[in-house]
Amino acid sequence: MKKASGWIKSILLILLALFFLSPIYIIFVNSFKDRQELYENALSLPESFSFQYYIEAMEKMNFVSALLNSLYVTIVSVIFIVVLSSMTAWMLVRTNNKLSTFIFMTFIATMLIPFQTLMMPLMQFISTITQDLGIPMYNTHEGLIYMNIGFHSALSVFLYHGFIKSIPITLEEAATIDGASKFGVFWRIIFPMLKPITATVMILNVISIWNDFLLPSLTLIDKGLRTIPLSTFYFFGEFTIQWNLAMAGLTLTIIPVIIFYALAQKHIIKGIGEGAVK
Amino acid sequence: MANKNKRKWFVLFVVPLLFIFTTVVIIPFLIGIYYAFFEWDGISANPMEFVGLDNFGKLFDDDQFLRSAWLTTLFTVLSVITINVVGLAFALLVTSKIRTANAARTLLFMPYLIGGLILGYIWQFVFLDVFEFLGELTGLTDVFFNWLIDPEFALYALVFVFTWQMAGYVMIVYIAGIQAIPNDVVEAAKIDGATPWQRFMRITLPLLMPALTISLFLTLSSAFKIYDVNLSLTGGGPANATELFAMNIYNEIFGSGNYGFGQAKAIVFFVIVAAITLTQVYLTKKREVEM
Structure with missing residues (x-):
């Protein structure tokens, strides 16, 4: 029973x-x-599985190019975020002075600023830099990656900071006495110990950068540079009525997410939990 | 000497990120405050006219802005409630001793991973075709019709879809809270003859208060800042009936070309978001001390 x-x-x-x-x-x-x-019948199984709409949607969305663009922007951004924010957080934890506290507090305080407050002045600033200094920040993947690093650094530094505080300092001191440089100490001793929090930082950033729409829509102009959310947006702008094409397009955009989820499911759920609770 | 060396390492480790962060966040934030005091159309050849606090005063005469503020508040309240009720129910279900609990948890969390823009499009189709189809099939045309063309129901559609996205996310937060509840307390109540409902109201819920505070404010600030789902699901329509705060700012700046006025809105937006978040931090800290 x-x-x-x-x-x-x-x-x-x-x-x-x-x-x-x-x-x-x-x-x-x-x-x-x-x-x-x-x-x-919108709910029934299809009478036949033909991939005709997929082929058409792939062409119209420029799917392969969008996928590669998304992968490039997300992976490079996340690598830089992990490297730079772990280094920064470690130095901020291990330096006990007012400047270090001030820098940390500034990072934390800016987490309050919504993107909409920054978008217009940021675009003005970026186009000024592009025009006056000739640094190609506007309408390039590298410029977008640079801005991604800036926007995601505060949360990442915060997460690393909290984790590093719980690591005893004695290990590092022993290594310093042995004559290792700070650089060596960090990469050989500290960074490997940060693995759990690095996984969390990576997952949170991958999700938010992969799905980000507004920032790339403001910075990327050329068709060939579009990421998946951008090409989906323009695809819908052009083909609103052709629903079967749209369905195929949407299915395509979900596939990478499902693969990512299937591969790293445990880490993702754990990472989300940790990121939220802190 | 040692001190100088230390400083060198500090600079090497901290300055690269600090530089990027300053140019992307700090400088635009400060320029943004400056822009809010000018009237300007965003074209660099055209002059910027200093208008003092006029932009902020004008906010109260802007009907669409006030309407957006009200709609955003309504949307936020409704979705915070539904997300937390559904999320908590999911969390209770998947932490019970049901064999398929783990698989269910995996599935229920999935919508959160699909970006807001894409799931807005998915639901656009569901409302447009599937709801109409269900209406014809069941005859319940009062419930199953295209919500997106009705000014009032379009806002509910936003709440609905946002709940679908976020319920799995707060579920994760609640799961952590439920697992932290000591099992013997629940067992003792069971032996004393407490019904499941009593156990939930008297034991589980009070012990879940920290998790509840966290997810309330997580959902509060993300609901308040919603943009992507708003854009792809309703686009602010019908007839601006679902143009929420973030979209109103975007449209004022990039749509109407009122850069100064739009930026003033953006500053007000920041102040509200900051107030919500700081209240959260304050309440969480206070609670931690009490515990």
Whole structure:
């Protein structure tokens, strides 16, 4: 009796979860249907699985190029964020003076500023730098990466700072006496110990940079530079009515996310939990 | 000598990031305050006219801005409630001793990973075609119709979709809170004959207060700042009925070309967001001391 009700609960729970994800199912099945089939029954499985709309959507969205652009911007940004913010946080924790406290507090305080408050002056500043100094910040991936580092550094420094505080200093002191430089101490001794928090920092930043729309929409102008959210946005601007194409396009954009989730599911849930609680 | 060496390392480790951070965040923030006191159309050849505090005064005459402020407040209150109720319910379900709990947790969290822009488009289709289809199928056309063309229901659609995105996220926060509750307390109450509802109200919920504070304010500030879902799901429509704060600022600056006035709105936006967040920090700190 008890066993049977346990099974029923198990099945009900999984059904609830699947029902919760039904919009994704709906997008998926309709990406194979032609218009008439779609209007007849939006919930049924398609009569045939042809990838015709996928091929068309891929071309119209420039999907391969957008995917590569997203990968490039996200990976390079996250590497720089991890390297720079872990170094900064370590030095700030291990330096006990007013300047160090002031810098840390400035990082924390700016986490209060919403992006909308910065976007217009930032764009003015960036285009001035591009025009007057000739540094190509505007309309380049590298400029976007630079801005990503700036926007995501505060939270990352904060997370590293909290973690490093709990590492005993004696280890580093021993290494310093042995004559290792600060650089060597950090990369050989400290950084490997930061692995758990590095995973959290990476995951939080990957999610927010991958999905970011507003900043890239302001900085990237050329079609060839567009990331996935950008090409999705323009795709919908041009083809609003052609839903079957749109469905195929949306399914394409979800696939990388599902792969990422399948590969790093445990780390992601753990990282999100830690990031939120701090 | 040793001190000089120390300073050299400090500069080497801290300055690169500090430089990037200053140019991307600090300088634009300061320039932004400056811009808010001018009237300017964003074209560098045109003159900027100093207007003092006029831009801030004008905010109270801007009907669309006041409407956005009200809609944003309404949206925030509604979605904070629904997200936390649904998220907590999910957390309770997936921490119970049900065999499929782990799989369910994995699935329920997934929407959070799909960006706001993309899931707004997904739901646009669901409201447009699937809701109409369900309406025809069931005859419940009062519930199942395209919510996005009705000014009032379009806002509810935003709440609905934002809840879908965020429920799995706060679920994770609540799971951590539930797992921290000592099992013997719950077992003792069970032996004393407390019903599941009593156990929830008298034990679980009070012990979940720290997790509740965290997720309330996480959802509060992200709801208040919502932009991506707003843009892709309703685009602010129908007839500006869902133009929330962040979108109103964007449209004022880049749509209408009122750079100074729009920036004044952006500063006010910052002050409100900062006030919400600081209240959160204050309350969390206070609670930690009490515990």
